[in-house]
Each structure stands twice: as structure tokens, then as C-alpha cells.
Amino acid sequence: MTKSEVALIRAAQADPAQFEGLYRxxxxxxxxxxxxxVGxxxxxxxxTAQTFLAALERLPHYTHKGYFAAWLFAIARHKAADNFRRPPAEPLQAAAQLGAEQDVLADFSERELHAALRQHIAALPAQHAELLRLRYVAGLSFAEIGALLGRSExxxxxxxxxxxxxxxxxLEVEHV
Structure with a gap:
């Protein structure tokens, strides 16, 4: 944990209005x-809003042991797990939501590669897919992931x- 991160945490613990720095x-x-x-x-x-609200509520009890990112992403993981336990959205609502989503990838071949990658990641055991999400999507270090999951770096x-x-x-076998 960097000194600036510790300073942000302490400031937010002393004054919740300072939580904005951690949010940013x-x-x-x-x-x-x-x-x-969730896709x-x-x-x-x-x-994301629920995660930060829960973090703000629990911040007074946060101790500076380990990594703040691991603590925060543990909250996010629990919120995602809770989301999967909810009943699915109504079909019309889900269709409208799906229609509102936009694919940000402009190049078709890049889109195709990303789709294949997502498909292969989805086929991995859940623990492996989670490791890749934490490392490459969330940007956590190996040490932070280890702290979050209770494993060594x-x-x-x-x-x-x-x-x-x-x-x-x-991917090489598929695209050869």
C-alpha cells in the first residue's frame, strides 16, 4: 500500500466527505x-455503486493490514455473487437492456478475437476465470490477489x- 493510499484511507476514515479520493x-x-x-x-x-456504498459504511472498521484493493474487491466480489442469486430480470426488460448495450470494439477481427477470448475464459473453471478478471480487468497485483483469495503471491x-x-x-488451435 502506498503512502498516498494510506493518506486517502485515513482522511476518509476521519471525514467521510474525503471518500471521493478513494472512489476516484x-x-x-x-x-x-x-x-x-455480469456482462x-x-x-x-x-x-459498483453498491460496492462503494458498502465500503464507505465499513471504512471506519477497516484496518491497514494487507491491501486496501484486496479489501475493496472482496466487497465487489460479494456484490457480484449476491447479484447472481437474485431472480433474473423479466424477458422484456432483459431484451431492452441488451439492446441498449453497445459493443465498444470497432474492428471486426478484434471483436472476433475478444469474443473467442471471452468464450474460452467462460469455459475455464470459475476460480481460473476469476483470477484472470482480478489481474487483467481489475488490475490487481499478484500480491493483492493473493491477499484477497488467501493464497501466496x-x-x-x-x-x-x-x-x-x-x-x-x-486460441492458436482455433485460429490456425
Whole structure:
């Protein structure tokens, strides 16, 4: 944890109005992670808001042990898990939401590659897909992921590299 991060946390603990600095530092990464989990922009926005609201409520009890990012992403993971337990949206509502979503990738071949990558990641065991989301979507370090999941940094690094190797081999076979 950097000194500036510790300063932001302490300031927010002393005055909740200072929480905005933490929000600005992490909102994009939390949103990206949640979007990769739920696949819907509006749901990811809602879950991001819920994550930061829960973090703000729990911040007075946060201790400076470990990584703040691991603590925050643990909250985000729980919010995503809670979201999957909810009953599904009505079909018309889901269709309208799907129609509102836009694919941000402009190039077709890049879109095709991303679709194949998403498909292969979705086929991975849940723990492996989660590791990749935390590392490449949320941008967490190996140490932060280890702290979040209760694993050593080395074990996380090895697992991620194995997943990447497996994905690369699958994509090469598919596109040859």
C-alpha cells in the first residue's frame, strides 16, 4: 500500500466527505471487474455503486493490514455473487437492456478475437476465470490477489500464467 493510499484511507476514515479520493482511485477498476462478471453495463454500474456504498459504511472498521484493493474487491466480489442469486430480470426488460448495450470494439477481427477470448475464459473453471478478471480487468497485483483469495503471491502468479498458457494454446488451435 502506498503512502498516498494510506493518506486517502485515513482522511476518509476521519471525514467521510474525503471518500471521493478513494472512489476516484478505484471506481474504474471496480466497474471493469464487475462488468466482466455480469456482462451488463447498467448492472455493473449498480453493483459498483453498491460496492462503494458498502465500503464507505465499513471504512471506519477497516484496518491497514494487507491491501486496501484486496479489501475493496472482496466487497465487489460479494456484490457480484449476491447479484447472481437474485431472480433474473423479466424477458422484456432483459431484451431492452441488451439492446441498449453497445459493443465498444470497432474492428471486426478484434471483436472476433475478444469474443473467442471471452468464450474460452467462460469455459475455464470459475476460480481460473476469476483470477484472470482480478489481474487483467481489475488490475490487481499478484500480491493483492493473493491477499484477497488467501493464497501466496507465487501460487497466484503460477496459476495465472498456467491459465494464460492454456488460453493461448486454445486460441492458436482455433485460429490456425
Amino acid at each position: 482511485a478505484y471506481a474504474g477498476r471496480v466497474f471493469g471487474y464487475l462488468y466482466s462478471r 451488463s453495463r447498467s448492472e455493473a454500474e449498480e453493483l 507465487g501460487a497466484v502468479k503460477k496459476s495465472i500464467y498456467r491459465c494464460l498458457d492454456r488460453l493461448q494454446r486454445q
